[in-house]
Amino acid sequence: MNANDPNDPNAPNDPNDDMHEYSIVQALMERVAAEARARRAVAVHRLSIQVGELAGVDVGLLATAYETFRERTICARAALDVQTIPARWECPGCLRAIARGERLRCPVCALPARLAAGDEFVLDRIEMEVP
């Protein structure tokens, strides 16, 4: 929770801004608000997002930032469902899985591994209440 002033997302020099999860939640909220406006929704009930292990987003910090920002917005009572997706590397040639922590190169084909899953950072679904 924002230590300074939980009710003012625009508080200047907020030390909690020193993590990008706050910028991310702002982007998320703006997107949701636009969808809600387009459908004249009166409330949002649930947001479903996907966060990959290598997306560069800390799920705990994201949840904290969401709690801080959602007050007095259309998301005030919306649950945030986060689906986390583990990183999965594979050889683009033979599709062999590269184990966690291993060198990111196929031991057989010598091709550089490709990330098959784990960099997702996606707004999947919004459940909203419409008149």
Add this chain to the structure above:
Amino acid sequence: MCDTCGCGDRGIVPVDVHERILAGNDRAAAHNRQHFRASGVVAVNLMGSPGAGKTAVLEATARRLAGGRRLGALAGDLATDHDAARLRASGIEAASITTGSACHLDADMVHHGLHHVSWRELDYLFIENVGNLVCPAIYDLGQEANVVALAVTEGEDKPLKYPVMFRKADLVLLTKIDLLPHLPGVRLRTIVEALGRVMPQPEHIPFSAVTGDGVDRWLAWLERVELFGRLGTAAGAPVR
């Protein structure tokens, strides 16, 4: 509206969006990239911890390319103009992007920053990101390539601790190698080994802004990006 009988009750509707949460930044970055490519400017996003030597890398670059290539820089800085002032003193046309409390640059900040340098005239535009190994990694700025400065003084396990940042790197400059004799616990080989576990195509150059070690290889690498970037190859794959 209840669609079945038209009774007027409020309903819960699911709306499938399935869009990247940073899609707005992605669009702004694509716009920057289009401008850079159209003007033949090679934009390099230079990232790294505070004190990794990002500014020193650019100063060394300017010393070698003075009078030859046209260099510009946008320096992301929390509160000061110090980095940009250092860069200007070394002959680079530089402007600050003061981020206030934000821990990273985004594509819009870069776009606004461009208004303060004559970027169209440049060969290379270096975007010196805020010193941080976490947040800058997830924002595409429209760069042609990502370079991470990693000082050997930071220890051997930085790549494994910050896999997101290093996965996005096209090149890692292992800076301050002139200090290696004073760092008995740090082996270059171990750092390079760690890079291979977080970067599918690990590329690194041992570098010292003090002795000039690695500067030739770094300049050759930049030229390669310039060539391949202009040919529209994978060298400019955006961070995602």
